[in-house]
Amino acid sequence: MRARIRTGPWISRVLRPPLLTVLLMWFVPLFAVAAESPVIISHPSVSTQSLSRDDVLAMFAMHSRRWSNGQRVKVFVLEQNHPTHKIFATEVLGTYPYQLERIWRRLVYSGTGRAPQVGADGQEMLRKVMSTPGAIGYVGTVEEGDLNVIRIE
């Protein structure tokens, strides 16, 4: 079925030089493994291939609700206490889980918006993002398959 590609200790040693990592990721974007930093994924219908960090932050804060082609954004996150969610909030978005939680609660209880949909784990996240047009989410490791990976510029 789906082959999960993991970096062993030897390969991470080889990949350590940033230039080489960048080169390898350039050639095999879908197979690239980012063990430290979660990867942003989207539904195959989404044509956007790269976003700035500010853009991603605006989407996960539920401020940006449309893709650049006009399609509705559907945001998916992992549970608040999931380790990948913490890493995603701090390292990818540059904020904290409690800040995102505060923003989402404010939207939900004031009638001005909705909170992201929640996946219990990486598998559920993948399944939901794959089956929802316009979806954006993230996973700890990318698996082989026909999903889009969005690069952060």
Add this chain to the structure above:
Amino acid sequence: MSSVLSKKMRFKALSLQVTLATLLSIPAYAIELTDELTVHGFVSQAYIDTSGNNFFGRSDGGSFDFREIGVNGYWQPLRNVNFAAQLISRNAGRESDSDPRVDFALADLHAYSDFDSRYGVRLGRIKIPFGFYNTTRDAPSARNGIFTPASVYFEQFRNALVSTDGGSVYGNLNRPWGDLTFELFAGSSDPGDEEMEYYVFKQATPGHFEDASMHGGQVMYEALDSGLRFALSYTRPSLDYQRQTPLNPLLGGHVISDMLLYSGQYNTEFWTFTAEYLLMINNVKGFGPAFEDFRAKGESYYAQVDYRYRPDLTFSLRYGEQIVNDKDRDGDTKFNPPHVGFGKNWMLGMQWDVAPDWIVRAEYHRTDGTAWLSGVDNPVLADNRRKWETYAVQVVYSF
């Protein structure tokens, strides 16, 4: 017989277990009925013990009166339209007697929306954007303590201020330097049965205040990466008084207030610093010889520091002050008793996020002054204590 009884007891124990297990396995997040329809809700129960005055119920001597139950839905059936509604039952003293009320019920028309801008119109019963917490002051998991800071979010005006029937125009811009939101609103709100009379006249009267006409707006700036958040809010409630009977010594006057609120917040991984400052100008006119016209400027603020000792454990310290009339900051000349003219409050609090859906809070308050006490729950001013303490514990479940 005894075996039947024990069977019954076993069944009871089993059903309790099942109930607990069900309650604990309820999804921590929204119920996603479909991709387009989500339902959220909350239940809170507090125990409040105050020395001397009643706060959020008959709390003098301890009470379980303060309880909140809410449920809301968000439905987006069309690309450019969504509907949202929330029902709340709030038990917190005589003006909030747990009768369910519609907190908001609105249609949101997205007039324009692209990747970095949104503009639209909300129609129906909408929340009034005022400071950081007015829109969510009745949602226990979305405010900064068991009670929103009483100096700025005082209870006497809450009925008119929580939501209004009308509409608003809003815009939202996402830029590399941050996120900017503005909203302008107009509507009419029910000020409640008697609270407004206590607020203005310090007693219940034969007449009553008609629905308040509300106007205002808010501009909010938020930069999540730097942790900064600022808001400027303005609200202008205008209320007309009906005499009801010619025997009423008060004539049909009106009250207009200009409320300007500055809000600022700075967030880091472990710390959150929040401060809000409210300037309020009250114009009271036309009540005849029994109640002289006056214009008064009131000042309120609070500052709060939150320290996240662990991701699930936060300690808070807050100081807040309300001066009802800045020409009489000690209440000596214009207020009787003087302590109605001010309120000064220290709060020490703790919040434990037991699980994503459960919160437990504990707070200790030391207050000097009675400016923000509900008149309906403390009708005899002379009986109120100038210096009082509050111990409060609250359990919140929200999904």
